[in-house]
Amino acid sequence: MSHKWKRVGAGVSAIVVVDQLTKAIVDRTMPLHHSIPIIDGFFSLTYIRNTGAAFGIFSGSHEVFRRPFLIGVSILAIGFILVMLKRLRDGETGLATALAFILGGAIGNLIDRIVYGEVIDFLDVYWAHYHWPAFNVADSFITIGVAITLFYLIRAKDDEPFAAN
Numbered sequence: 136m137s138h139k140w141k142r143v144g145a146g147v148s149a150i151v152v153v154d155q156l157t158k159a160i161v162d163r164t165m166p167l168h169h170s171i172p173i174i175d176g177f178f179s180l181t182y183i184r185n186t187g188a189a190f191g192i193f194s195g196s197h198e199v200f201r202r203p204f205l206i207g208v209s210i211l212a213i214g215f216i217l218v219m220l221k222r223l224r225d226g227e228t229g230l231a232t233a234l235a236f237i238l239g240g241a242i243g244n245l246i247d248r249i250v251y252g253e254v255i256d257f258l259d260v261y262w263a264h265y266h267w268p269a270f271n272v273a274d275s276f277i278t279i280g281v282a283i284t285l286f287y288l289i290r291a292k293d294d295e296p297f298a299a300n
Contacts, residue, residue, distance in 0.1 A: 139225050143235045150239025154272040155246060158255040170259065181259035183269050184251070202252050209245040213238060222297045230287050230296055236280030243273030 136144075161182050165171070170181040186201065216238045223230055247254040256269040287296065 137225065139220075139223070139228075139231055142228070143220060143231055143238070146232065146235035147239040147242065150236065150273070150276050151243050151246070154240070154243035154276070157272050158243075158247065158257070161257045162255055165257075177260065177262065179259045179261070180257050181269055183256050184253040185256050185269070186253040202248065206245065206248050209241055209248060213241050213245070216241065219297055224296060227287075227296050230284060233280045233283035233287065236276040236283070238280075240273035240275070240277035240280065243276075244271075 161180070165180070165182040167182055167184065170179045172179045216234055220231065220234050220238070223234070244254050254271065254273075256271050256274070258271060258275070259269045260267045
């Protein structure tokens with residue numbers, strides 16, 4: 136196994152463990168819809184379950200459609216990320232890290248979808264009465280990974296970091 140795959144595997148494993156651990160702690164210690172203010176007027180721990188995708192997309196859809204669809208999309212996304220990692224040159228540690236962040240987050244949320252049929256969210260950022268949709272550790276890593284990937288791709292110019300090896 137190459138050094139790249141060892142690093143990615145370790146990073147993905149750590150993300151999934153931290154994500155699932157934080158969700159388990161919230162699930163076992165907080166009642167659903169309960170909120171604990173951490174920074175008044177800005178940040179709380181608020182336990183919710185998101186039946187949809189990002190920002191609650193598809194949350195109103197019937198479960199017979201929604202659950203298999205979101206699980207399928209997650210599996211396709213994970214497959215796509217693995218293909219991109221395979222194509223990535225060994226020296227591209229920044230992009231490999233970014234893709235590991237996305238992969239770890241996708242796997243963390245996929246576990247929730249398979250086990251619960253919904254995703255546990257608990258990080259609640261807000262200003263006055265304006266709330267950002269609640270999210271979790273997996274979502275945070277996905278967002279950071281996407282931002283880093285975009286940064287690298289914008290800077291790459293004519294260089295193709297995902298050119299087949």
